[in-house]
Amino acid sequence: xxxxxxxxxxxxxxxxxxxxxxxxxxxxxxxxxxxxxxxxxxxxxxxxxxxxxxxxxxxxxxxxxxxxxxxxxxxxxxxxxxxxxxxxxxxxxxxxxxxxxxxxxxxxxxxx
Amino acid sequence: xxxxxxxxxxxxxxxxxxxxxxxxxxxxxxxxxxxxxxxxxxxxxxxxxxxxxxxxxxxxxxxxxxxxxxxxxxxxxxxxxxxxxxxxxxxxxxxxxxxxxxxxxxxxxxxx
Numbered sequence: 001x002x003x004x005x006x007x008x009x010x011x012x013x014x015x016x017x018x019x020x021x022x023x024x025x026x027x028x029x030x031x032x033x034x035x036x037x038x039x040x041x042x043x044x045x046x047x048x049x050x051x052x053x054x055x056x057x058x059x060x061x062x063x064x065x066x067x068x069x070x071x072x073x074x075x076x077x078x079x080x081x082x083x084x085x086x087x088x089x090x091x092x093x094x095x096x097x098x099x100x101x102x103x104x105x106x107x108x109x110x111x112x
Numbered sequence: 113x114x115x116x117x118x119x120x121x122x123x124x125x126x127x128x129x130x131x132x133x134x135x136x137x138x139x140x141x142x143x144x145x146x147x148x149x150x151x152x153x154x155x156x157x158x159x160x161x162x163x164x165x166x167x168x169x170x171x172x173x174x175x176x177x178x179x180x181x182x183x184x185x186x187x188x189x190x191x192x193x194x195x196x197x198x199x200x201x202x203x204x205x206x207x208x209x210x211x212x213x214x215x216x217x218x219x220x221x222x223x224x
Contacts, residue, residue, distance in 0.1 A: 004155075031210065033211060035214075040216055041216055042116075042118075042201060042214040042215050042216040042217050043156075043201070043214040044214075045211050045213075048210065048211050050210055056210075058211065090155055090156070097205075097206075097210060098144060098146075098205035098206060098210070098211065098212050099144065099161070099163075101148075101156075101158065101212065103155030103156045103157070104155055105153070105154055105155050106153075106154075106155055
């Protein structure tokens with residue numbers, strides 16, 4: 001199915017562990033984004049990539065790194081997970097800037 | 113930076129009741145405005161949008177009008193259904209900023 005695919009859907013980490021959240025899109029989107037969703041705080045932008053080979057920090061980048069491997073893939077890495085990173089993470093692709101957001105189904109991450 | 117403020121939820125209504133969810137924004141310039149809907153376990157989906165002052169976005173019986181003078185974009189529906197139960201997010205953005213800013217979300221619960 002066409003769209004934005006995130007893996008894994010669920011993950012439990014221990015404090016200090018590392019992991020990479022994967023995101024791939026097959027809609028030829030130029031821009032890709034990572035948001036986190038927390039109760040009462042809406043969605044906050046972590047990082048984004050306006051085009052292949054470029055990445056920029058968003059509102060809450062601390063503790064995360066990203067990689068735009070190619071036009072299709074945009075991964076989010078937690079080098080040393082902390083309980084404060086417990087959240088639902090959404091990858092988004094867009095071809096028309098803010099007018100063309102397509103969301104993945106999310107990754108629910110729990111850090112214990 | 114830009115910010116979006118929504119009324120806190122949950123909003124609980126009986127089926128066929130009238131719905132209003134308030135949204136106001138602060139931004140430099142005149143951003144495009146959006147309403148997204150999130151059903152349980154899913155990513156966000158675009159519900160409607162408006163790109164300039166006095167524009168009315170509409171979809172599936174929902175409407176919202178871009179009010180520049182009050183910097184508002186309130187979501188309305190004349191008669192809600194149980195299937196409308198979801199979380200609704202207001203968002204603002206323009207191409208120059210490359211990313212959307214979301215409100216905190218409002219949960220709507222419609223009872224039969």
